[in-house]
Amino acid sequence: xxxRTPTPTxxxxxxxxxxxxxxxxxxxxxxxxxxxxxxxxxxxxVTIQKFDPYINIDPGTLNPYEHGECYVxxxxxxxxxxxxxxxxxxxxxxxxxxxxxxxxxxNHVISKEREGAYLGKTVQVVPHITDEIKRRMLxxxxxxxxxxxxxxxxxxxxxxxxxxFVEAVRQxxxxxxxNDSLVIHLTLLPYLKAAGExxxxxxxxxxxxxxxxxxxxxxxVCRSEYPIPAEMRxxxxxxxxxxxxxxxxxxxxxxxxxVPLLMLKEQLDDRVIKKLKLTxxxxxxxxxxxxxxxxxxxxxxxxxxxxxxxxxxxxxDAYKSINEAFVHAGAQNECKVTVRSIQSDHIxxxxxxxxxxxxxxxxxxxxxxxxxxxxxxxxxxxxxxNKIPFFGICLGxxxxxxxxxxxxxxxxxxxxxxxxxxxxxxxxAMMEDQKDITxxxxxxxxxxxxxxxxxGSKAAKAYGRNHISERHRHRYEFNNQYLPQFEEAGMIxxxxxxxxxxxxxxxxxxxxxxxxxxFHPELKSTxxxxxxxxxxxxxxxxxxxxx
Numbered sequence: 001x002x003x004r005t006p007t008p009t010x011x012x013x014x015x016x017x018x019x020x021x022x023x024x025x026x027x028x029x030x031x032x033x034x035x036x037x038x039x040x041x042x043x044x045x046v047t048i049q050k051f052d053p054y055i056n057i058d059p060g061t062l063n064p065y066e067h068g069e070c071y072v073x074x075x076x077x078x079x080x081x082x083x084x085x086x087x088x089x090x091x092x093x094x095x096x097x098x099x100x101x102x103x104x105x106x107n108h109v110i111s112k113e114r115e116g117a118y119l120g121k122t123v124q125v126v127p128h129i130t131d132e133i134k135r136r137m138l139x140x141x142x143x144x145x146x147x148x149x150x151x152x153x154x155x156x157x158x159x160x161x162x163x164x165f166v167e168a169v170r171q172x173x174x175x176x177x178x179n180d181s182l183v184i185h186l187t188l189l190p191y192l193k194a195a196g197e198x199x200x201x202x203x204x205x206x207x208x209x210x211x212x213x214x215x216x217x218x219x220x221v222c223r224s225e226y227p228i229p230a231e232m233r234x235x236x237x238x239x240x241x242x243x244x245x246x247x248x249x250x251x252x253x254x255x256x257x258x259v260p261l262l263m264l265k266e267q268l269d270d271r272v273i274k275k276l277k278l279t280x281x282x283x284x285x286x287x288x289x290x291x292x293x294x295x296x297x298x299x300x301x302x303x304x305x306x307x308x309x310x311x312x313x314x315x316x317d318a319y320k321s322i323n324e325a326f327v328h329a330g331a332q333n334e335c336k337v338t339v340r341s342i343q344s345d346h347i348x349x350x351x352x353x354x355x356x357x358x359x360x361x362x363x364x365x366x367x368x369x370x371x372x373x374x375x376x377x378x379x380x381x382x383x384x385x386n387k388i389p390f391f392g393i394c395l396g397x398x399x400x401x402x403x404x405x406x407x408x409x410x411x412x413x414x415x416x417x418x419x420x421x422x423x424x425x426x427x428x429a430m431m432e433d434q435k436d437i438t439x440x441x442x443x444x445x446x447x448x449x450x451x452x453x454x455x456g457s458k459a460a461k462a463y464g465r466n467h468i469s470e471r472h473r474h475r476y477e478f479n480n481q482y483l484p485q486f487e488e489a490g491m492i493x494x495x496x497x498x499x500x501x502x503x504x505x506x507x508x509x510x511x512x513x514x515x516x517x518x519f520h521p522e523l524k525s526t527x528x529x530x531x532x533x534x535x536x537x538x539x540x541x542x543x544x545x546x547x
Contacts, residue, residue: 013141014276015181016150017169019215021157021206022188026223027259029082031186031250032152033089034260038269040090041285044147044278047140048086049098050079051133052154053161057103068317072471072523073098076447082152084321084523088328089260091528100136102161108132125164133168134175147278157185158209170214179277185210185217186250189224189232198224200236207240216241218275221248221268246271257294257327257527260287293331293527302335304541307356309379310365311372313341319365321522322393328530329538337538344372344379352378361389361513361541364396366473366520370419377403384514389540391533392516394474397506398428400516401478404491404508409482418476429479445472449497451504451519457494458515459505462536468495470504470519477518478503513540 016035020028029050036046056062058078059070071084079099086094109132113123141149153169155162173181187203203222210217220242222228228236228249237244248266253259263269264285273281306326312318323339330337342355356362362383364376376396380403383390392400398416405414405427416428448469453460460466480501483493495505495517508514515533525531 012144013146013149014179014278015137015141015172015176016148016184016272016276017173017181018150018152018184018186019157019166019169019210019217020153020155020186021210022190022202024156026186026188027250027256028152028154028186029085030256030259031184031221031263032082032150033085034263035184035268035272036086036148036150037089037260037290038264038285038287039148039272039278039281041287041290042269042273042281042283044281045145046090046148046150047092047094047098047146048083048090048150048152049100049137049140050082050152050154051137051165052080052099052101053159053165054101054154055103055106055161056101057107058099058101068315069320070473071321072446072473072520074448074469074471078446078473080154081317081320084324085256087524088324088526091526097136097139100133102164105129105132105136105164126167129164130168130171133165134172137168137172147280148276157206157213163213166210166213166215173215179275182218182272182275183210183215184219184221184272186221186223189222189228191225198226198228198232200232200239203236204239211241218242219246219248219268219271221250223250223252225252227251255294255297255327257290257297260290261294289528296334297327297331300330300334300336302333302542302545303338304335304360304538304545305338305340305358306538306541307340307342307359307362307379308365309342309344309347309362309376311344311367311369312365313343316341321520321525322363322365325522325525325531325534326538328525328527329534332530332535333538333542335538335542337541342379344375347372347375347378349378352382356382356388359388360545361391361537363391363393363537364399364516366394366396368395368418373399373416373419377406381407384508384511387512387544389513389537389544390511390515391513391537393522394472394518394520397516397518398476398478400514401427401486401491401506404486404489405482408489408491409485416476425482427479427482428476430476445474447471449504449519450499451495452498453505454492454494457492457505458507458509458513458536459494459517459533462515462532464532470517470521471523472519474518478506512544513537 018032032048039046068081071079071081075095077096083094153165187206189198233247236247326337376399380400405411411425414425414427415423417426451468453466493503494507505517521531521533
């Protein structure tokens with residue numbers, strides 16, 4: 001048997017592992033975030049991490065159609081979109097350590113092997129890969145920052161690629177002290193219309209697969225379209241070997257933000273606290289602010305329609321953080337925000353007025369590549385000329401700059417060197433420190449950077465301060481050689497990075513709301529702190545609707 005790296009037995013945190021079965025997209029991330037919210041509301045320090053079984057080092061190079069949006073943390077990690085849920089629910093920043101992939105695990109182990117770290121031993125999945133997985137699973141709990149670390153295991157039980165993670169959890173449960181860990185298994189109770197009843201067999205099979213891998217779930221969370229009868233709960237408990245009060249019903253919710261209250265009603269937090277023997281928290285969670293948010297969300301006094309112009313609109317998860325930022329900003333304004341997704345490929349001069357008819361604001365979304373670029377330019381031209389509130393994010397800012405250069409400055413051939421490397425008017429160009437980079441993964445300008453806002457600008461008024469920090473993910477930038485021309489023609493740089501001089505925000509002062517940022521404000525919007533630019537944009541849309 002190969003030598004093993006011992007796992008520390010003196011844990012400073014409790015560990016919860018969340019697995020899923022039957023099918024993907026059941027909502028492990030939302031259940032994890034909801035449980036974390038309930039524990040946080042009872043006074044515990046909680047963090048969540050996601051372990052993904054794919055071999056990519058991170059999601060940064062994945063097509064949004066494959067994996068949804070790539071979520072970026074303050075420290076520049078390109079991560080799974082579930083980390084966005086974690087931050088939106090907990091209002092606590094995540095980091096590189098909160099998202100680990102199979103690719104990162106193998107890359108680390110292989111690098112160590114090349115350095116001779118294993119002393120000539122045969123490097124194997126067990127123990128070397130599983131030891132590295134365990135090390136990373138315990139990492140966040142070792143410095144006394146958190147009382148509870150929730151680990152979401154991506155994929156489904158039974159998937160080949162998930163097996164090393166499940167095995168690592170099995171070993172950890174054996175190595176950690178009693179009552180320091182538990183497993184929550186999320187599963188599905190499908191409703192057969194012809195039979196007129198819920199069926200438990202898929203759940204039984206899923207738990208059987210989990211137990212064959214060496215894990216016995218402590219709590220079952222059962223997704224269902226209909227309430228689970230008491231007799232069915234008893235049946236699930238009996239055949240899955242869990243206590244009946246550990247069979248938790250998770251009904252379809254009208255909003256993901258309702259799930260914490262549904263889990264509270266099911267006493268999920270109570271079961272977890274008792275099983276882990278957690279001490280020091282309050283008897284009842286303080287969810288007044290959360291309930292206030294839900295009250296404003298579900299009882300709006302206003303309604304607006306915002307057009308989201310992008311190239312990945314067929315998959316809602318591609319712009320997940322933007323959509324959720326509108327939920328937060330809408331609730332803040334007591335306004336229902338209806339997002340009308342428009343594929344930028346489909347926009348032309350003949351249909352632009354029809355496509356944007358009746359909208360109260362337009363957001364041009366981030367993205368990469370030239371597909372749909374000209375359609376986005378037409379959308380910006382339409383809203384600028386018709387005084388419709390506009391908000392541009394990352395590529396959306398670059399589009400606004402190119403449109404202004406072409407139609408106001410008279411630079412008809414203006415473009416970004418990303419779209420046209422030979423453009424005679426490169427108003428958007430590649431950053432100097434990016435020109436010699438050939439590797440794609442993790443090499444962009446990533447993470448949080450400072451920005452100084454111009455006093456009195458729309459952006460500064462929205463934030464209520466002049467110094468901000470926002471997250472970035474881009475290679476191209478505003479070309480400062482053209483800045484005097486833009487400012488003379490009426491588009492100002494209202495946000496500048498103090499260290500590099502890079503333009504971070506542009507706006508048109510004589511427009512009701514024409515603001516665009518090179519950064520991604522949607523990534524920092526949470527239930528507790530809706531992003532000020534989204535809040536002000538929705539407010540501008542409300543005012544436009546009343547005109």
